[in-house]
Amino acid sequence: MEQIKDFNPWLPDTQQVIPTKEGGNGQIHVPGQYQNVIWQNRSRVPDSFEVALIAALEEIFDRGTEELEQIVTQLNDKRLFDRSGDAWTEKTFCHFLKVNGF
Template sequence: MATYRFPYLDPHQSRTREPTDWEMALAGAIEQAFGNGHHELPALVAALNASRVRPRDGGAWTEESFCALMRELGR
């Protein structure tokens, strides 16, 4: 017998693909920053810059680059 799954309880219902390793590392760094109380954008960006996760271009995180990436990943 198949188990019915409520679609609105699936945390990944809007995924069109599996996240990349880099995206998973970024998610972990963001979760760690939030867990350490960094809830405002400047503090979050500073925490990401202190982490081992670099932007795709290898530079430093900026508020603008972080927001642009979140817009891109949110599509």
């Protein structure tokens, strides 16, 4: 068996709003010849922006924050802006989550 990668190279690109109709059984694993690893559903390693955003969101949720307005405000207060360097709005944050599937 080949060495396990920390992403699944056979997954279709999901950086889009409408999910692809590709993929399926036989693409993700061969029955009986795989290890079920937690990252098997990602097509690439998260970049530094995504890792920082995930860490910030975990911290925000750990504080008990659940309302979208508060989440966006706290991200902006941390100066963790969107990829363009602009402050998040509720609309841009929701769009980012929809496109990136978080």
